[in-house]
Amino acid sequence: MTGARRVFLQRAARLGLAALSVDSVAAAAPGPAALSPLAPGIYAGPVDDGGPSLSPSLVAIGRDGVLVIDPGPNLRHGRRLIAAIRRLTALPVRWVVNSHPHPRQVLANAAFAELQPRPAFLASPATAARMRSRCDACLRQLAAELGAAAMAGTTIVLPRPVLREDTPLQAGGVRWQVRIFANAHSASDTALYAPALRLLCAGGLVTGQCVPDLRDGSLMGWRAALRALSALPATTVVGDGIGTAQQNIVPTLAYLDSVEHDIRQGLATGVDAADALQAVPGEAFRHWRGFVPRHALNVQRAWLELEDEWMRRAPAR
Numbered sequence: 001m002t003g004a005r006r007v008f009l010q011r012a013a014r015l016g017l018a019a020l021s022v023d024s025v026a027a028a029a030p031g032p033a034a035l036s037p038l039a040p041g042i043y044a045g046p047v048d049d050g051g052p053s054l055s056p057s058l059v060a061i062g063r064d065g066v067l068v069i070d071p072g073p074n075l076r077h078g079r080r081l082i083a084a085i086r087r088l089t090a091l092p093v094r095w096v097v098n099s100h101p102h103p104r105q106v107l108a109n110a111a112f113a114e115l116q117p118r119p120a121f122l123a124s125p126a127t128a129a130r131m132r133s134r135c136d137a138c139l140r141q142l143a144a145e146l147g148a149a150a151m152a153g154t155t156i157v158l159p160r161p162v163l164r165e166d167t168p169l170q171a172g173g174v175r176w177q178v179r180i181f182a183n184a185h186s187a188s189d190t191a192l193y194a195p196a197l198r199l200l201c202a203g204g205l206v207t208g209q210c211v212p213d214l215r216d217g218s219l220m221g222w223r224a225a226l227r228a229l230s231a232l233p234a235t236t237v238v239g240d241g242i243g244t245a246q247q248n249i250v251p252t253l254a255y256l257d258s259v260e261h262d263i264r265q266g267l268a269t270g271v272d273a274a275d276a277l278q279a280v281p282g283e284a285f286r287h288w289r290g291f292v293p294r295h296a297l298n299v300q301r302a303w304l305e306l307e308d309e310w311m312r313r314a315p316a317r
């Protein structure tokens, strides 16, 4: 690894783990987003030094055009990302992939829909269906969180339900394997893996040392997805942060495994759901970003999930 690349990965990992605050989105500067190189033709951003920190988008520039994965939360952010891409290449953005149906990742589709020629918006069938049914509510919710000004002009642009596991995606000069996980971080999470680059783009599935958010996901489904992704020989993993598998996948899985272990022990020893948090204190993760309030909410949700399963398995009395 070159010195510059090592410094970039360290910086990106650090910034990727910084908080995504409401203010950081609302106050985003109007200039181009910062895009940093991961490999020849491959960039991630924004990882503005000391500035706004968002889940990074991935940009792949190939002779066949430009691929963007997870463009961001709103029209303004998408336009900044396009401006940053324009500083790197005049090639058209031909593909925008939505890895999962969460508004902070997909609503900047609106900016890319303004481009001529218009890119193809791609997602798994389940992500596309979820966006169709939920994006109206998600847009209203994000406007309530970030303020109407931050979401000004942001419209809903739905992807085509065309990504499938058995069909690699050739886009941005890269051949991507497509992995789709139902009920993991969200209802449907798509990860793209480029074997030639040993690069994994894992969307919301990997959070590094930030407490993952189980609100819209499944403890068991998420663990299974991360175990599957762990088996890939990826050297660079892009998720909520950018780093190695050791920096990104391993901590997220360790947290979920620990929650699962402690809940099962609690259920086996007759702990009441009302006392779940005492049974699953999460001590080892208390210093992680988002621990309060996310851990307590995760325990509530995961307890219900595992209790259901435990009751179904329990012999009838």
Ligand SMILES: [Zn+2]
Binding pocket: 100, 102, 185, 186, 204
């Ligand atoms: Zn998400």
